[in-house]
Amino acid sequence: MxxxxxxxxxxxxxxxxxxxxxxxxxxxxxxxxxxxxLIRRISICAYEAExxxxxxxxxxxxxxxVNPEDIVLDVNDDGPGIEDVELALREGYSxxxxxxxxMGFGAGMGLPNIKKNxxxxxxxxxxxxxxxxxxxxxxxxx
Amino acid sequence: MNEIETKxxxxxDVKHLLRAQIYVxxxxxxxxxxxxxxxxxxxxxxxGQNSDAVLLTGLxxxxxxxxxxxxxxxxxxxxxxxxxxxxxxxxxxxxxxxLLSTPFTMFTxxxxxxxxxxxxxxxxxxxxxxxx
Numbered sequence: 555m556x557x558x559x560x561x562x563x564x565x566x567x568x569x570x571x572x573x574x575x576x577x578x579x580x581x582x583x584x585x586x587x588x589x590x591x592l593i594r595r596i597s598i599c600a601y602e603a604e605x606x607x608x609x610x611x612x613x614x615x616x617x618x619x620v621n622p623e624d625i626v627l628d629v630n631d632d633g634p635g636i637e638d639v640e641l642a643l644r645e646g647y648s649x650x651x652x653x654x655x656x657m658g659f660g661a662g663m664g665l666p667n668i669k670k671n672x673x674x675x676x677x678x679x680x681x682x683x684x685x686x687x688x689x690x691x692x693x694x695x696x
Numbered sequence: 697m698n699e700i701e702t703k704x705x706x707x708x709d710v711k712h713l714l715r716a717q718i719y720v721x722x723x724x725x726x727x728x729x730x731x732x733x734x735x736x737x738x739x740x741x742x743x744g745q746n747s748d749a750v751l752l753t754g755l756x757x758x759x760x761x762x763x764x765x766x767x768x769x770x771x772x773x774x775x776x777x778x779x780x781x782x783x784x785x786x787x788x789x790x791x792x793x794x795l796l797s798t799p800f801t802m803f804t805x806x807x808x809x810x811x812x813x814x815x816x817x818x819x820x821x822x823x824x825x826x827x828x
Contacts, residue, residue, distance in 0.1 A: 573763070577765060577766065577791070580765070580766060590747070590768075594767075594768055598767070658741075658757075658760070661739035663740070663742070
């Protein structure tokens with residue numbers, strides 16, 4: 555039985571709110587009291603994924619599940635999907651528009667950075683049918 | 697090669713060295729600043745190890761604040777005299793993140809802090825906490 559689950563909704567192109575779900579997740583994890591390194595890795599992955607949905611994905615949701623042995627972030631969106639997942643995992647590859655780059659994003663580091671910071675990552679994407687990301691983080695005794 | 701003594705600065709030192717105006721964080725002036733980082737690219741702020749650092753940036757939007765909180769940055773300085781909007785100030789205040797603005801350029805700001813002993817994140821943060 556999961557100890558805690560919480561769902562956050564992400565709205566496409568809503569830059570005024572983009573990132574707020576991840577900040578709430580960071581705050582929840584801090585209040586539970588995980589190690590700062592684990593909180594940093596999870597917060598960064600949540601934020602990268604949330605920004606990806608806002609910029610590329612369409613509407614979506616982020617589900618946080620805190621189990622005794624691991625923490626899982628599931629992100630689903632109803633956007634156009636990732637055309638070439640292997641390419642998107644390459645550092646520097648980006649399909650961001652100049653508008654997003656002006657905001658400081660779109661360097662092509664999002665998915666590679668998520669991969670680096672997760673213990674396990676599953677990407678399920680089909681053209682026209684959105685993206686499902688499942689990111690898992692092991693909870694080690696501190 | 698390293699002839700300048702390396703040391704931590706306080707937020708107050710940063711404020712004075714950069715002749716900065718402070719918008720948020722008056723109550724945290726004695727806070728230690730362990731390292732410095734400078735970027736206009738928020739993507740880069742998420743890939744490096746930027747915890748406990750002051751961020752110097754030419755970017756002036758709410759994502760700077762949110763990215764900084766996620767990355768563990770402890771203070772933000774806007775360079776070239778950029779003025780934060782009320783929305784940016786409110787965000788920074790909500791997260792207890794000190795926010796300053798300096799008239800100096802990015803290059804000069806970095807040089808002024810470095811010459812007083814502040815170092816980049818790669819020298820200041822214990823290896824054990826580096827991103828994997």
